[in-house]
Amino acid sequence: MNLALAQATEVKAPYLCFEMAGALLTEDEFDAVTDYDEGYRYELIHGVLVVHPIPLPEETDPNEELGHWLRTFKLQHPQASILDATMPQQYVRTKKSRRLADRLLWIGLGRLPKPRVDVATVAVEFVSAGRRNRERDYEIKQREYLEAGIREYWIVNRFQRILTVWRQTPTGPEQQVIPESEIYRSALLPGFELPLAQLLAVADCWAANHE
Secondary structure (H helix, E strand, O other): OOHHHHHHHOOOHHHHHHOOOOOOOHHHHHOOOOOOOOEEEEEEOOOOEEEEOOOOHHHHHHHHHHHHHHHHHOOOOOOOHEEEEEEEEEEEEEEOOOEEEEEEEEEOOOOOOOOOOOOOOEEEOOOOOOHHHHHHHHHHHHHHHHHOOOOOEEEEEEEOOOOEEEEEEEEEEEEEEEEEEHHHHHOOOOOOEEEHHHHHHHHHHHHHHOO
């Protein structure tokens, strides 16, 4: 490839900010971004840039707590080597979009994942207030995540006090609803326990702090 052709095909990365909301971008342009306003979060949805506010403490702190539980499990449990990595605010690359998940888990690779290449095993979302947010988490992301190869999708709903788990099975998507009083145990992560009441209590502390 000569220099002129290389320059012509080079992807120009835009600067992302609130004013860019609604801009049309290709997947390559979005993936090339390195400079952005850190006061917002960004997704590419069917070629359109969507700009979100930073999550509330009621969502961020429970997410941090879940990450702490997972890292403690990884350090202390004899079967924990199966958990390769877990990170907050990571992108799920779907056919036409870049969805920003609250947390992703990679399980069973036997190495550190390459986030742009290795499909995560589990995606986690903490539901935000509002009908559109619930529709996005329960319907749109559920469909897109499973189609992308995510094996389990956990939806933590502090309003309904439940954890909804969607998993891909040979016969199609399967749903399980865990009430606040129960502990969730995933077959993908033997030995790990998610006590839902404790996780929701973290969100409750922040909600009470606003009153």
